[in-house]
Amino acid sequence: MLTIKKLSIQIENNIILDDLSFSIEDNSITSIIGYSGIGKSTLVKAIAGIHHFSAGAIFYNNELLNNTKVNIGYAFQDYGLYPWYSVKKNIVLPLQIKKIAIDQAFYRSILIQLGIDHLIDRYPSALSGGEKQRVALARAIILKPQILLLDEPFSALDTINRTKARDLFLKIWDEYRPLCIFVTHDIDEALLISHKILILRDNSYIQIDNAVRGKLKYDPEYVNMLHSLQEMIAGSN
Template sequence: MTVLRDICLSIEPGEFFCFVGGSGCGKSTLLKMIAGLERPTSGKITVGGRTITGPGLDRGMVFQEHRLLPWLTVEQNIDFGLRESVVKDRAAIVAEHIRLVGLVGFEKAYPRQLSGGMAQRVGLARALVNRPEVLLLDEPLGALDALTRQQMQHEILRIWRAENTTMILVTHDIDEAIFLADRIAVIGSRPGEVRDLFTVDLPRPRDRGDQKFDQLRHDLWNSIFRPAGTSASSVDDQASADKDQAEVSEYVGK
């Protein structure tokens, strides 16, 4: 089975980039290939001009489940991210990242003592502790409740600004993609390919009730769910025709 086909993208340093699309379209597979956890059967992926052949400290990854080691404390889990690094003051680096994700006072806590949002903060710190060039986020907020999810979106933006790290996010949440990303790529159904590429030209912090936010939400929805082989304009034309027909039917009914 061909999972992905003809993916050709360039992501700028420091950019917040997002992939959206239906389940099974290959978004997470693409992210794993960038991480070096899987290898493409053709083509290549590069970071800073270097071809990816496997995992590396220049890339960090945060999964939907926090994947913390339950027998280690918060600071020990973050320190675990440094296991392949040669650094002089690991304790200071760990403490710096505990402050970065807002967990001062919870250094000695175990994962079972943390909320879902706090556990994901630890996962973020562990992925960032090596100062990666690229941070990969595979639905990291999908298991959180709505309020915690929105709070964590603000936290991720704060960390992105503070660290100046290129972030690549996979999500099913259209609003989340618009709120966070500089650009959004819509991945079509199998084999996955870039169906549309949107630039989010909205100032931060972004207002989810803004008219431009709502228009982009509409455009992304149409892009994700339009039938294969049809253009965005044809979907809009059909939606307009359906609306006109509904108005005519309502008038005739009166």
């Protein structure tokens, strides 16, 4: 279980997050939603150990989170690919840093499922936005992480490919079910994939169970939940 306790993040004189506390269970997906600039990406970076926080603590299984001991996979919103490395080198880099042998069968499976097996010798400059996002997702998953952090991983894709990528992500996630935090602006996406949803608001937050996961989008319960979330976000802006 991942536990955030009284977390506060301040950048210069701006308070981005203040006194945030919540927990996320293992084997689950929690989506973080809220309007632009509310601190979604900042929160994920703090969990990843990339962003310092001014107060509070982050625990994993009742111990302070230490990313040298806990495998954390992170797909950046801007891909975060190294332009001087090939696709293959970018993907396996987390394994090399942690000195973990490549599980060749898993590696090959990820490449094929994401449709990037033919791209491994290319460099990021030769990839489309969608291809870069799939490479970034492969790199996040290759560690078989205990904690998987995805920051708007499908935002560069058109509607059809976004749906395909989302379904593929769920299939891959279901293979070993890491604790996953998924940042998105798309409320429908949050409802379709998440077990819980964290709504960041000005100086507050709401964490709710997603009772409509797996329901069809025209189901009355789904529609009511969608409208409710829209109102919660609108009320915080």
